[in-house]
Amino acid sequence: MSEYMIIDGIKAEINGEKNILELARKVGIEIPAFCYDPELSIYGACRMCMFEDERGRLDAACSCKPRDGMVIKTNTAKLRKYRKMILELLLANHCRDCTTCHMSGKCRLQEFAYKFNIEGIRFPNNACQISSDSSSNSIIRAPGKCILCGKCVRMCNEVQSVGAIDYAFRGSKMKIATAFDGDIANSPCVGCGQCAAVCPTGAIVIRDDADLVWKALGDDNVEVSVQIAPAVRVGLGTEFGFNEGENVMGKLVTALKEMGFDKVYDTNIGADLTIMEESNELIHRIKKGGKLPMFTSCCPAWIRFAEDKYPDLLDNISTCKSPMQMLAATVKALYKGEKKHVHVAIMPCSAKKDEAKREKFNGDVDFVLSTQEVVRMIREHGIHFAQLQESLPDVPFKEYTGAGVIFGASGGVMEAALRTAVETITGEKLGSVEFKEVRGMEGVKEAEYNVKDLKVKVAVVSGLKNARDICDKVRAGEADYQFIEIMSCPGGCVNGGGQPFVDAFTRSAMDYKGLRAKGLYNTDANMSNRKSHDNMSVSYLYDNYFGEVGGHKAHELLHTHYEPKKKN
Amino acid sequence: MSTFDYTVLDNAIEQFGNKESSLISILQSAQEHYRYLPKEVFPYLAEKLGISEAKIYGVATFYENFSLEQKGKYVIKVCDGTACHVRHSVPILEALRKELGLSEEKKTTDDLMFTVETVACLGACSSAPAITLNNEIYPTMTPESAVALIKSLKENA
Numbered sequence: 001m002s003e004y005m006i007i008d009g010i011k012a013e014i015n016g017e018k019n020i021l022e023l024a025r026k027v028g029i030e031i032p033a034f035c036y037d038p039e040l041s042i043y044g045a046c047r048m049c050m051f052e053d054e055r056g057r058l059d060a061a062c063s064c065k066p067r068d069g070m071v072i073k074t075n076t077a078k079l080r081k082y083r084k085m086i087l088e089l090l091l092a093n094h095c096r097d098c099t100t101c102h103m104s105g106k107c108r109l110q111e112f113a114y115k116f117n118i119e120g121i122r123f124p125n126n127a128c129q130i131s132s133d134s135s136s137n138s139i140i141r142a143p144g145k146c147i148l149c150g151k152c153v154r155m156c157n158e159v160q161s162v163g164a165i166d167y168a169f170r171g172s173k174m175k176i177a178t179a180f181d182g183d184i185a186n187s188p189c190v191g192c193g194q195c196a197a198v199c200p201t202g203a204i205v206i207r208d209d210a211d212l213v214w215k216a217l218g219d220d221n222v223e224v225s226v227q228i229a230p231a232v233r234v235g236l237g238t239e240f241g242f243n244e245g246e247n248v249m250g251k252l253v254t255a256l257k258e259m260g261f262d263k264v265y266d267t268n269i270g271a272d273l274t275i276m277e278e279s280n281e282l283i284h285r286i287k288k289g290g291k292l293p294m295f296t297s298c299c300p301a302w303i304r305f306a307e308d309k310y311p312d313l314l315d316n317i318s319t320c321k322s323p324m325q326m327l328a329a330t331v332k333a334l335y336k337g338e339k340k341h342v343h344v345a346i347m348p349c350s351a352k353k354d355e356a357k358r359e360k361f362n363g364d365v366d367f368v369l370s371t372q373e374v375v376r377m378i379r380e381h382g383i384h385f386a387q388l389q390e391s392l393p394d395v396p397f398k399e400y401t402g403a404g405v406i407f408g409a410s411g412g413v414m415e416a417a418l419r420t421a422v423e424t425i426t427g428e429k430l431g432s433v434e435f436k437e438v439r440g441m442e443g444v445k446e447a448e449y450n451v452k453d454l455k456v457k458v459a460v461v462s463g464l465k466n467a468r469d470i471c472d473k474v475r476a477g478e479a480d481y482q483f484i485e486i487m488s489c490p491g492g493c494v495n496g497g498g499q500p501f502v503d504a505f506t507r508s509a510m511d512y513k514g515l516r517a518k519g520l521y522n523t524d525a526n527m528s529n530r531k532s533h534d535n536m537s538v539s540y541l542y543d544n545y546f547g548e549v550g551g552h553k554a555h556e557l558l559h560t561h562y563e564p565k566k567k568n
Numbered sequence: 569m570s571t572f573d574y575t576v577l578d579n580a581i582e583q584f585g586n587k588e589s590s591l592i593s594i595l596q597s598a599q600e601h602y603r604y605l606p607k608e609v610f611p612y613l614a615e616k617l618g619i620s621e622a623k624i625y626g627v628a629t630f631y632e633n634f635s636l637e638q639k640g641k642y643v644i645k646v647c648d649g650t651a652c653h654v655r656h657s658v659p660i661l662e663a664l665r666k667e668l669g670l671s672e673e674k675k676t677t678d679d680l681m682f683t684v685e686t687v688a689c690l691g692a693c694s695s696a697p698a699i700t701l702n703n704e705i706y707p708t709m710t711p712e713s714a715v716a717l718i719k720s721l722k723e724n725a
Contacts, residue, residue: 163620169629179610179621180636187622567611 003068007051008075014068020061021049024074025509031074032083032112034090034200035149036062038508039490041158043150047086048112052076084116092123094201095130095144101202106501108200109147135183137357138191138350138497139204146176146203152195159490161465162305164189176203188308192301192464192488193350193370193497198504206350206498210373210380216342216366217260223339225263226256227327227397230271231348231408231493232371234519239375239500240385245515247523250390252374257391259381265397267345268404270327271416273541274298275403275532277558278320278413279421280550282483286454291315293459293474293481296413298322300355301488303562305464310471311564319559321361323407324352327397328364329557330541334396342366346374348408348496351488360560370498399537402433402524409517410462410492411438411445414485418449418458419531425451433530439521441491441514444470446481458483463490491517572608576601581616588619591627595634603643604635640676640683642721645700649689657697661686663711667718682718 003014010027017023019042024031034046042063049061051072061074073079091113098104130144148167153176156162164187168177178187196204216222233249242248253264282294297303297318306313321329324345335341345352345365356365369377378385392398403419406412415435423430437447438460445460459481461467467486473479489495491513502512524530532538546554580597584590591613598609605628614621628634646652646661664670664684668677676683692698695707699714706717 157620157623163622166620166622166626167630168622168626177622177625179625180607181625188620 003066005066005068005070005072008073012066014066017066020051020064020066020070020072022508023066024061025505029074030505031061032115033062033504034108034112034147035151037151037154037198037504039159040151040154040198043154046147046149048083050079050082052079058082080116083112084118087112087116087118088121089123090147091118091121092125093127094125094147095128095142096125097128101145102205102208103199103202103501106503107202108503110201133184134207135185136189136191136207137185137354138207139184139189139193139196140207141184141204142202143175144203145201147201148174148176149200150176151198151200152176152204155194155198156189159463159465160190160192160194160488161468162188162190162192165195190301190304190308190464190488191351191354191497194489195497196350197495197497197499197501200504206370206372207353208373208376209353209367209369210377213344213367213369213377216344221339222342223262223335223337224260224342224344225265225331225335226261226344226346227265227267227270227324227331228252228256228393229267229324229345229347229349229408229493230405230412230520231496231499231516232346232374234408234494234516235348235371235496235499236375240378242386243515244510244512245517245519247519248385250392251385251388253393254388254391255378255381255383255385258383258388259377261344263394265327265331266393266400266404267323267327268400268407269397269535269537270323270325270330271404271407271413272401272532272535272538273326273330273558274320274323274407274413275416275420276538276542276549277326277554278318279417279424279532281318281320282417282421283424284550286456286482293479293484294318296417296483296485297560298407298413299351299487299493300349301351302464302467302486304351304354304565305467305488306471307562308565309468310475313471313474314562314564316474317562319561321558321560322352322355323404324368325355325361325364325560326558328356328361330545331397332364333557334545344369346371348493348499349489350497352498371496372498372500375500396537396540399535401532401535402527402530403532404535405527406520406524408493408520409439410441410487410490411460411485412492412520413487414438414458414460414483416532417483418456420533421456422449422451423531423533425454430531438485439517441511441517443490456483457481458485460485462487462492464488494520572606574608574612577609577612577616586616588617591617591619591624592631595624595628599634603639604637606638607636637676638680640681642681643683643685643700643702645685645687645690647688647690647692647696647698647700648686649693649696651693652690652697655696659711660697660699660709660714664714664718667715681722 007024012027031049033049035043044060044063050058051061051074054071127144133141216224233247234245237246237248256264295317344367346369348371353368356368403416418435419433443463443466448457494516495513580594584593610621668682699706
């Protein structure tokens, strides 16, 4: 027999919802909340989601399980009074410089202050005097805007197991802090930006480098080229009225040209290059008895994580540079113009900002812009994005394959590598190029393939807690994989910290990651070339420039090495 | 850092177990030995117990009992619970601070001899106003007897 409860007079069938908040959402009632996120543990701190039962008792909807026969109301005089008081108290401790805040228009506190008609705050406020931490290349922390909902802490610890930040001190002195309240740059932070992706206010935001790029664009003596990562094209559309996951690459290229970029390239060709080198490296390691399992190296937050926490496994990581760095190195090396050349990369990622600044990459990428920044720049430039014509990227870095485009989803690098590695090993054309076992938004995926006389066991992992678990297994000698793909952000780059902000309601109501990934897989399915080694531009580059795959020149430009993080 | 002796921590880990839930007990042992929590404790325990440094910092700053600042050889706690307060504990505190050049913010003398702090209740209300010197109770104090105690400690030092 079905179980029901009554929420605001609506009969709601209980189907294993973990709390009343989720059940209410299903029947179309939005209970306000700051500290609740479906992917994180329940914290119950903000008290905004309180409901009232028949006897006038209050409880929090996020931490209360639905029970058969329960009758509750979510909007009563008592609750409105409490919610307004909570908001007033939060606002009293909040730096309210909304007009100059990056989260303006997307801030939950701002939204609720408006919705609940907060007209004045009776308490003195000095939150704006609390200084911000801009030490990181990836994120900016503004503790004066923190409402202590703890989402960042839970994300950093539970999902990412990085542990850069935590709650410190107590009572009115409580705050979110690194160890010894030091700069975030000196903490174990890997720059994944997932904290910013869940922060309901502007207390953690992605660093903005748009002004530096505008400056280069406005300088007639500078040639500005740009590359666009796969996940960006399926993440940006919603900001301009497109459906989640719709591929808007063509319009984005036009927009960038209008903004003054001289050359627009596609990171996908960098991804194809990565596959050529990486699959070659994998085959080499398997056949010559090199270090296995081999980990992918595309994700800079994962690299930081490994350098800090798994220095003993660094030799297991592919020496391939990430697609961004590979393409940038190639673009810079092939540039023959007279003008100063600035290369920009548009990434779904905040950790890429840090990667670009690594010394060994010689500043090949001058600036990294997140998807968020590009959205803002398009608006700033006054472009009607939806009405734009579509255009193609510039030669010689425009041709790509379906293998390159799926890099943006968890499992994409693995699938792309398998397409090339299997054909290389067997010397035969694949019947189907789709390796569906490694697709999907699950945090851990495994598969085993028989390739000629070789057994290839692979794992695909997203989210650094899952990465930690698999690294522990590898360290203990309990893992018999040959190849492991690791992406720091759950679901891969489509869910990168630099993608447009997705509010907590949407996060629980819609599979936005899956839709973005689907956008990439659809693009792949519609392409005639779906394997990196079929990319003519890539063959051209090897024939005329790099020489053979894995050769000397390729190594010089396309490979790197890793160093354990120095501990102070 | 290389000269730091981790024996105290190793012993505590041995005694209480190499697990997250032992953290507070281990920190207490460290605090008891050093009279505060030296910075070296944090990365070491983080590594050993598999807890982030930020979390250990959070625990250490949550509880009033843990101190991140070095304390004096003599730690004096002036009780300011209700019973002591009404029997004039505040003048005792003020006299001690004046004698040692300390304040609410500056709790420890520069020569690391004395630390003066307040405590909510020592549970020695019958001896109010009371203070403790390195956990030993001194009953029915006056500002004068407190200053005399400091002077005798200084002379014997």
